Amino acid sequence: MQIILFGIAKDIIGAQSLTLPGGHGVQTVHDLKNWLLDQYPAMGNLNSMAIAVDQEYAQDEMNLSENQEIALIPPISGG
Amino acid sequence: MQIILFGIAKDIIGAQSLTLPGGHGVQTVHDLKNWLLDQYPAMGNLNSMAIAVDQEYAQDEMNLSENQEIALIPPISGG
């Protein structure tokens, strides 16, 4: 499972994207958020953290699979 | 006493400006409005009729004199 990163998430994780290691146990958006907070505690200081699946904001209960485009959306600041 | 005319007031009166004849008896803005309505009854069909004195909207009670710039302001429609 690969996660596209943007903005401050790139700085925190230190990469443009992130591949979850084998045995990560992440099945839902909620799981992914918890996994990220666990691995990168600095994420917990952000104002918000959303996940986009196939370029749409995803609900926590959504199931994730390998063939989706998954992105981590830190607090936005456009406009 | 000369009155500058604009818009539909020019069409009604048929001139760019209007000079009140001798003995008109007009002393106030209110008098002038009445005189105009009397001479040009079509003015009574307009949505509004204001008088400007020295390029400011004038109240009905204001006294008029020869050395002022007096204008008849029919309903405006700028913008």
Add this chain to the structure above:
Amino acid sequence: MLLYRRLAVDKMKTIKLVSHIDLNEIYGLLQHPEAGGIDLFIGTVRNHAKGKKVLKLDFEGYEPMALKEMEKLADKAAKQWPILRLVIIHALGTKKIGDPVVVIGIASAHRNEAFEACRFLIDELKATVPIWKKEYFEDKTMWVNAHP
């Protein structure tokens, strides 16, 4: 062609009556290093009025008084909102469909004030500035708002 122009010494505002509105100059008049938001209203000539086809419009103004009234509106707006730059430009003369007729522009630190001041100015301009619009239809002409 510039008919009249008033520019405050502090360059905060540009108020003028022109025969042709040049939209390309507007952004330059509104730029300010502390500005975060600019709201611009552009009034344009519609191709119909009351269900009838409009061919063109003619605008006439009581020019010195119109400028004074525009200045008053700018002062009122500047008292109500923290405005960094202000533009009020009205066109006079013949305008065809699609032409810009009036431009109100406000630059402020935050967008809320820009929207509010811009809205205030176009509403007030229509209510107080002595300018008259004549519509040319296929079969007649009409001074807008003149009659009920």
Add this chain to the structure above:
Amino acid sequence: MLLYRRLAVDKMKTIKLVSHIDLNEIYGLLQHPEAGGIDLFIGTVRNHAKGKKVLKLDFEGYEPMALKEMEKLADKAAKQWPILRLVIIHALGTKKIGDPVVVIGIASAHRNEAFEACRFLIDELKATVPIWKKEYFEDKTMWVNAHP
């Protein structure tokens, strides 16, 4: 340079992400023979933030998703107001003080809808479109809104 562009077949809307916003093209994109009012919001780079001097900004976008979200906002606005023309353009990359960053434009028959739809779109864009702004100060950089 055009990064992405979507243009509805009916030409009603122009939604794009660009490296440089060309304000001179905006009026042409918004002209419509039935339009009486155009409201244009331009977001610009301010020279300070939280009392500190800003040198420049960098904008990054999740481009395909940003365009999808912009399309959704355009559709929402078109359902709420009778919009004749709509423009949503956001700049990406490095921007200096005074540069336009975002442009929202609405043309409608009457000005009320133009103001309301424009205000709606800039507020919603800031809330939903995945674009990130980094401020460069003299002594550091900061992703805007990232932390409380």
